[in-house]
Amino acid sequence: MKLLVFGANGQIGRELCRAARPPGCDLVPLARARADIGDALAVAAAIGTERPDLVLNLAAYTAVDRAESEAEEAWRVNCEGARLIALACRRSGTPLIQLSTDYVFDGEKREPYREDDRVHPLGVYGASKEAGEAAVRALLPEHVILRTAWVFSPFGANFLKTVLRLARGEKPLRIVADQIGSPTPAAAIAAALVAIARAIAEDRAEWGTFHFAGMPPASWHGFAEAILDIAAPRLGRRPLLAAIATSDYPTPARRPANSVLDCGKIAAAFALSQPSWREGLAATIGEILDREAEAGGRG
Numbered sequence: 324m325k326l327l328v329f330g331a332n333g334q335i336g337r338e339l340c341r342a343a344r345p346p347g348c349d350l351v352p353l354a355r356a357r358a359d360i361g362d363a364l365a366v367a368a369a370i371g372t373e374r375p376d377l378v379l380n381l382a383a384y385t386a387v388d389r390a391e392s393e394a395e396e397a398w399r400v401n402c403e404g405a406r407l408i409a410l411a412c413r414r415s416g417t418p419l420i421q422l423s424t425d426y427v428f429d430g431e432k433r434e435p436y437r438e439d440d441r442v443h444p445l446g447v448y449g450a451s452k453e454a455g456e457a458a459v460r461a462l463l464p465e466h467v468i469l470r471t472a473w474v475f476s477p478f479g480a481n482f483l484k485t486v487l488r489l490a491r492g493e494k495p496l497r498i499v500a501d502q503i504g505s506p507t508p509a510a511a512i513a514a515a516l517v518a519i520a521r522a523i524a525e526d527r528a529e530w531g532t533f534h535f536a537g538m539p540p541a542s543w544h545g546f547a548e549a550i551l552d553i554a555a556p557r558l559g560r561r562p563l564l565a566a567i568a569t570s571d572y573p574t575p576a577r578r579p580a581n582s583v584l585d586c587g588k589i590a591a592a593f594a595l596s597q598p599s600w601r602e603g604l605a606a607t608i609g610e611i612l613d614r615e616a617e618a619g620g621r622g
């Protein structure tokens with residue numbers, strides 16, 4: 324089986340590239356420089372040339388706040404890019420796994436969100452991702468839309484890396500405690516993608532929209548506390564951590580107060596259980612600090 328991966332240089336893409344795959348499962352990674360997903364010709368050429376058995380779209384405009392002032396680019400990548408990939412997949416008869424986000428929800432629900440709950444994004448990022456989902460659904464029945472959340476990894480930009488950087492500074496950390504979500508290791512998402520690809524190859528896949536995210540639910544403040552618990556001994560310091568309200572930390576984009584994802588559907592369809600984000604956290608922090616120590620040693 325040949326997997327063609329758009330967005331291979333992102334957090335999830337880089338974990339997927341190093342994830343264990345079954346024998347005979349080949350992966351063709353495409354970074355933005357080789358295929359801009361907003362470019363119809365580039366997308367069609369990549370799929371036409373590689374003739375994959377499955378396409379994975381991990382490419383996205385993910386800067387949630389910046390999207391508010393760069394809406395055109397966010398829509399070009401997250402909506403038009405997803406549409407172009409789905410169109411090329413339809414023409415070539417290739418199934419697609421499209422990544423999406425918990426930010427399609429507005430956070431008004433008290434319980435974890437299910438796949439068929441009403442979507443109502445609060446910002447440009449969520450709206451453009453939701454429109455990308457809709458384009459995929461409209462064009463290509465053979466799709467898996469995988470919504471995930473609060474992704475962390477040793478790669479790219481994420482909350483975990485921000486907390487580690489702030490922890491080295493002098494100031495106390497002030498972190499929002501009234502937004503609840505599902506931190507998720509990118510490595511666990513990569514493993515889930517391999518399992519779904521395998522199910523598709525073996526003709527036992529269920530098409531549709533699924534949630535996959537870590538457990539248990541946490542606030543950004545709780546997540547930061549867990550990061551500091553693990554990192555402080557290696558950093559040799561532990562800054563003060565204050566819980567603040569969303570209203571104390573205004574951002575360009577509004578975020579849902581609750582975006583916990585119910586992951587029961589994917590457990591039933593693909594036998595994928597929710598990863599414990601705490602377990603993934605120690606390994607990820609260890610890798611980040613090891614890399615930094617190595618780079619420092621070289622410098």
Ligand SMILES: NC(=O)c1ccc[n+]([C@@H]2O[C@H](COP(=O)([O-])OP(=O)(O)OC[C@H]3O[C@@H](n4cnc5c(N)ncnc54)[C@H](OP(=O)(O)O)[C@@H]3O)[C@@H](O)[C@H]2O)c1
Nearest residue numbers: 330332333334335355359360382383385422424471472474
């Ligand atoms: N990060 C999260 O917390 C989170 C939460 C929920 C859902 N998701 C979803 O999960 C998926 C993967 O996210 P991630 O965290 O891996 O994101 P990421 O680290 O920001 O990676 C996104 C990748 O997309 C690439 N890209 C951007 N514009 C592109 C374009 N026009 N054409 C081709 N590639 C382009 C970027 O290229 P460069 O490397 O050149 O910038 C980057 O490598 C996305 O669908 C995202 O919406 C992420």
